[in-house]
Amino acid sequence: MMTNLSTGAERGPSVAVRPQGPARRRSATATRQAISEAARELFADSGFDAVGIRAIAARAGVDAALVIRYFGSKERLFLEVMTVDLPVAAVMDGPLESLGRALVEHVLDLSSSHAGTLAVTSLSALFRASERAPVQQTLRETIERAFAVPLVGRLRGGDAELRAHLIAAQIGGLLTSLHVVRDPVLGRADRASLAARYGAAIQRLIDGED
Amino acid sequence: MMTNLSTGAERGPSVAVRPQGPARRRSATATRQAISEAARELFADSGFDAVGIRAIAARAGVDAALVIRYFGSKERLFLEVMTVDLPVAAVMDGPLESLGRALVEHVLDLSSSHAGTLAVTSLSALFRASERAPVQQTLRETIERAFAVPLVGRLRGGDAELRAHLIAAQIGGLLTSLHVVRDPVLGRADRASLAARYGAAIQRLIDGED
DNA sequence: ATCGGTTTGTCAACAGTGATGACATCGTAT
DNA sequence: ATACGATGTCATCACTGTTGACAAACCGAT
Numbered sequence: 001m002m003t004n005l006s007t008g009a010e011r012g013p014s015v016a017v018r019p020q021g022p023a024r025r026r027s028a029t030a031t032r033q034a035i036s037e038a039a040r041e042l043f044a045d046s047g048f049d050a051v052g053i054r055a056i057a058a059r060a061g062v063d064a065a066l067v068i069r070y071f072g073s074k075e076r077l078f079l080e081v082m083t084v085d086l087p088v089a090a091v092m093d094g095p096l097e098s099l100g101r102a103l104v105e106h107v108l109d110l111s112s113s114h115a116g117t118l119a120v121t122s123l124s125a126l127f128r129a130s131e132r133a134p135v136q137q138t139l140r141e142t143i144e145r146a147f148a149v150p151l152v153g154r155l156r157g158g159d160a161e162l163r164a165h166l167i168a169a170q171i172g173g174l175l176t177s178l179h180v181v182r183d184p185v186l187g188r189a190d191r192a193s194l195a196a197r198y199g200a201a202i203q204r205l206i207d208g209e210d
Numbered sequence: 211m212m213t214n215l216s217t218g219a220e221r222g223p224s225v226a227v228r229p230q231g232p233a234r235r236r237s238a239t240a241t242r243q244a245i246s247e248a249a250r251e252l253f254a255d256s257g258f259d260a261v262g263i264r265a266i267a268a269r270a271g272v273d274a275a276l277v278i279r280y281f282g283s284k285e286r287l288f289l290e291v292m293t294v295d296l297p298v299a300a301v302m303d304g305p306l307e308s309l310g311r312a313l314v315e316h317v318l319d320l321s322s323s324h325a326g327t328l329a330v331t332s333l334s335a336l337f338r339a340s341e342r343a344p345v346q347q348t349l350r351e352t353i354e355r356a357f358a359v360p361l362v363g364r365l366r367g368g369d370a371e372l373r374a375h376l377i378a379a380q381i382g383g384l385l386t387s388l389h390v391v392r393d394p395v396l397g398r399a400d401r402a403s404l405a406a407r408y409g410a411a412i413q414r415l416i417d418g419e420d
Numbered sequence: 421a422t423c424g425g426t427t428t429g430t431c432a433a434c435a436g437t438g439a440t441g442a443c444a445t446c447g448t449a450t
Numbered sequence: 451a452t453a454c455g456a457t458g459t460c461a462t463c464a465c466t467g468t469t470g471a472c473a474a475a476c477c478g479a480t
Contacts, residue, residue, distance in 0.1 A: 143393065
């Protein structure tokens, strides 16, 4: 009868068993999480518009109406699931005189870790969906949190805030050239000269001597 | 025998707009152009996905099916209509030693001319639709044509091509921070210090001394 | 053990989309 | 005047995000 668990088998990795009570078949949190995971993967792969609610629901093993019920709308699901934090904090604390190069090297290395790849694809998806005002807001907050806040305190000289945001613009330019436009010249270039060249340009804003 | 566009182009030179009256359109080139204009405006305003072919057709005063008939698909219409060339050629020929600042000033001034605004909004729309491979290709060609080609011949020192593309990445970062993310810090900053700061960073790649 | 209420899931439907193909109409070469 | 190709209209398809009505499971109280 309903003690049968075979329904769960079709969804691959188990979806969080509730600690309390004997495996409930229906659990709001498990459903929410299944939808979240499915949406995160699909959105990161194909972007906002190319992924339908029915596809997300199918991957989560859930009815499409539940996706809306739990998250309100596809856009809110996207926002909740695609918030990303670039793991740059560690680099930001490094020595100031070589920070430009270190930042570029870190950005270049993102694609070689799983977490970094996820962050980059999510950021690309956010970027491409940025005609929506809330997405724009999320992007601004990401920039502020990842770049402006850690930098503005360390920069010496005038216009620290402006310089921090210009550095964010530079990193954003590198990221989009690499992963959005996929400039083949940057793809071919070797890590060392790329880090040296672009790192020097960023360093110019870090040093800030006029 | 092929119903193609070339035939229509050479056969109706007197297409212009009828001064008045509901005179039947009955001219392929006029219809095509009406659709083009409507699509360009709407796409630049709201991006690819937010604009439907029925809205384009309505603005052009045309049946929606004609949009597909004339352009094959909404994506092909987008590609044909959103090809943009940044009017940067003049700046690129200026003196090398102040090219960084000149480039930034030019980018900042784009929004104050009608043609510049159109170019910027079109470029933003292209960026946001860049999950589609043909759009990515268009973006790459735009970068190549507007930045890489004019620059690579003038840059002295090693890695000229790489440096040209990195400069393109910097300008792209500035453009997207300004018009895609709409970073409020950049919006508030005054033109002079923005041009000085970011111009110096770009100049670092132009000079290229290692 | 049975009620009542709340949570969770299912289903059909709606208005909208991009796209297609059948059909109607016009302009003109013969 | 007729025939034919070029141009325009219409209905329709499969699909989308979203909604509301309904059903089934769960839980506490009696």
